[in-house]
């Protein structure tokens with residue numbers, strides 16, 4: 001049986017956010033704090049509406065842009081890592097990994113509901129927020145949302161959710 005679908009994609013030059021992070025990998029290796037100029041793209045699938053749109057890609061563009069701007073020029077920290085412990089007081093946010101410690105002004109930080117601040121996990125958080133932000137406008141029109149986050153000129157983490 002053949003299968004056909006419609007899809008809109010947005011991959012704009014403005015979808016860049018410059019942010020600092022560090023991840024752990026291979027069990028107990030913890031990167032040094034470093035930055036990336038992250039790129040983002042988004043795609044939505046679903047049937048065509050009365051405009052012959054899947055969704056208005058201007059609305060999708062604006063929703064993605066809001067999320068990239070929220071991350072731009074911040075330090076991205078994980079909320080759910082077992083060993084990177086993040087805590088904030090009224091002024092500062094402190095992250096620790098074993099005997100290492102980083103301290104930042106609160107306003108410089110974005111703490112995300114992720115285990116590790118990988119491109120894949122950042123993509124998931126952006127996807128969840130885009131869905132939340134557009135749910136009234138897009139309603140039940142969309143069957144799939146995909147968000148890609150590029151860490152370094154072609155190294156993409158992609159999250160796809162069926163809706």
Ligand SMILES: Nc1nc2c(c(=O)[nH]1)N=C([C@H](O)[C@H](O)COP(=O)(O)OP(=O)(O)OP(=O)(O)O)CN2
Pocket residue numbers: 023031117118119120151152155157
């Ligand atoms: N699937 C994933 N793999 C990797 C991720 C990721 O998010 N998902 N992340 C990393 C690290 O964050 C790493 O810092 C990637 O940064 P990058 O600068 O690309 O790494 P390089 O060591 O190659 O840096 P250069 O400065 O370009 O030499 C790793 N893997």
